[in-house]
Amino acid sequence: MPIATVNPANGETLKTYEAMGEEEVERRLQLAEATFRTYRTTGFAERARLLNRAADLLEEDERDAGRMLTTEMGKPVKQARAEVLKCAKAMRWYAANAEALLADEEPAETDVKDSGASRVRVRYRPLGPVLAVMPWNFPLWQVIRFAAPALMAGNVGLLKHASNVPQTALYLEDLFHRAGYPEGCFQTLLIGSAQVDDVLRDERVKAATLTGSEPAGRAVASTAGEMIKKTVLELGGSDPYVVMPSADLDRAAEVAVTARVQNNGQSCIAAKRFIVHTDVYDAFAEKFVAGMKALKVGDPMDEETDVGPLASERGRDDLEELVDDAVRSGATALCGGHRLRRPELPGWYFPPTVLSGITREMRIHREEAFGPVATLYRAGDLDEAVLIANDSPFGLSSNVWTRDESEIDRFVRDLEAGSVYVNGMTASHPAFPFGGVKRSGYGRELSGHGIREFCNITTVWHGA
Template sequence: MKSINPATGEVRRTFDELSDAELEQRLARAAETFPAWRRVPFAERSRLMAAAGALLVAEKEKLGRLLTLEMGKTLASAVAEVEKCASACRYYAEHAERHLADVDLSSGDLRAWVRHLPLGPVLAVMPWNFPFWQVFRFAAPALMAGNVGLLKHASNVPECALAIEDVFRRAGFPAGAFQTLLIGSKRVSQVIADGRVVAVTLTGSDAAGQQVAREAGEALKKVVLELGGSDPFVVMPSADLEQAVKTGVTARMINNGQSCIAAKRFVVHAAIYDRFVERYVERVKALRVGDPLLPETDVGPLSTEAGLRQVEQQVDDSVKAGARCLWGGRRIEGRGFFYAPTVLADIPPAAPAFREEVFGPVALLFRARDLDDAIRIANDTPYGLGSSVWTHDAAERARFVDEFEAGQTFVNAMVASDPRIPFGGVKRSGFGRELARLGILEFVNQKTVLVKDAAAQPARPEAATE
């Protein structure tokens, strides 16, 4: 495995994959650790998770630099990502016990409740675009629930994968509570099939999700999938146009355009379309592309040469199909994997950009005749992860909230993940939820308990209902 600096194309470090014997050792350690870890009281789990969060805060500059060097995000966004991981650790350290408390089902002479119990070793197959955040939003709730974690990270971020394992180790977690598996994608099937692994979560492409879901299904194992997105960003006439334009540029170019929940398709009402486009392109032209370690840089490189080639091909083929390129539309020559911030308009249905997720700094503009047409265009995608609408009309807001085919709808705000609210999608964007209470409930046994004893009561307080 190679750690390559996307800003220069240079190989930083190389790593050997685990041998079969080393992989077996880690799987055995996970299985051996689980029985003791599940019995660790919440107070102790909370203390350890808070310690992991504190380490992240203390080392955010060092860890942020690692993220930048290994996958190319700007240094400011990398440090912010590490801080966000710390917030997830704090959130679950504070709220996990309440989220997992017994739910009393007693009625009359019936004494029954639901108890939430851990499942065992859970495999997380994670992507490179948010190398720390994607992992911690799985690991914090999974470990606090009493499970143990096995991380198969993307092969181009091995240093990040090992650094995360090191954070949990130094925070005081048992050695088998969270382990990184340096293996290639072809060996994921072997781990899923292993009887000691009880569940799988994956964040990645819909193709990867199909494969993991198929293999987990064959093994009858629980799976959570967070897959691709082609999120709509709808702007209506009542919106604050300047704020919508400003936020829209940020929402598309965040993480160098490599985010599942980035705004990708800008659906703008015809009454304000021309004004929106003029101001949007003006702001995109002002973006500074360059070394992600420099504070003045707005957009850094794509993470890999393969990713750069794919975006280049999608844009070129879309223009050939009839789309108009209003700005950008080219790779930036020189070292590294840079692609110019790009704006496409008048995109025909035959163009790749009309249906495919473009994972790079490419904004797609669509003109909507009216409210119904805006909803139609927004939903005309195989994906359904996030959605954003900009309107101050209450009736319009109600329509979008009810009719957007997406796992999340943000009104007058950019879609973003937050430990306090559930995260996930519908359609080809996957199923299941991460974060908040719904996220921690994904990998527990929601066991129904009935006791034929009038004096019996749940041993733990009733869970909060939010």
């Protein structure tokens, strides 16, 4: 895949970049290692000052940065600007909280005495250069939620971004440079996927984090395992959205539309499988389909657009194949179902789609639909709802709509997911851990859990 900005709204190639050669990659690895030796010794106050300055600059760039995201991957510009501001918020959160999150810990005095020590501390120390392999769907947010905690912990970052968002990748390096970070603290590696393995094998790279496809995760995890390096993986999801009879149906249906089509439906934590109790299935389906039909599909630069194009032609084609397979196998398209063919929208558009009659044999039951396509399931009772929800290789997040406390307890206990959102849609927040189970990956981003992922957790023991 070429490293290029291709506007998804019209298919026009705007700018193409040459991949960095071996000499330039080597220069950047040397710089990362050298910078880490000194940056690791900076205090939290200095790290916070730098990160807050980067947040200031990001907020100043809100409109231009938002348009850049929309141009490169097609999200509605309103959502792009919201992503920019969300990144600044997360940076400020880590600037304010990292010192407390990484403060030395003192074990219980009885355990200290039992060990024969006069004092024991647990200290969090940085690891070194961390490689981040990041996706295109949230081009700023995915990177910042790695970079902010990594930099506050005293690590330095190496970014291999998706090949279709090179301007965003270069912007991020420039952002940290303008904020005053020492050269080498955060660098973009403008390289293709085939070069990732060599970088990860380099002894100067101490750990890696990846958000992306399952095959990409397997490749990184395999190499990291061979080299015995720490990794965090977030590999997508097919999140269930369960609606029970006691739910506020109007609100559940309204939120369901947003939960499915946010970011043009290209979100790992978007609700994708809508599992509805049979007693309210028909009423919910009617409201949900009406909401999906009412969405405005169009130019992502238009402030009124709800759904823009998919980020790539291949992504649009892959989504269409999933829908076609389901319909051929007996599913019914309650709305949408075919790519848009409108002269005024020449890009890679796919309309909001709702499919019913899904069976286990259909590919869309097992695979992640990365676009504005929802699948509807009818559940006879709570037990069946849980079975359908867990009948997926993924386990990133989940959504449950019910006013029954016993049902809430049951879902929280039994759903196989990294998060359970009750009467609301999944969203990431810097204060809360984010990640999944099963093929959605392992490890956690954000919160104190995320910042400690790339730390050397060191026991310091003092003799009596």
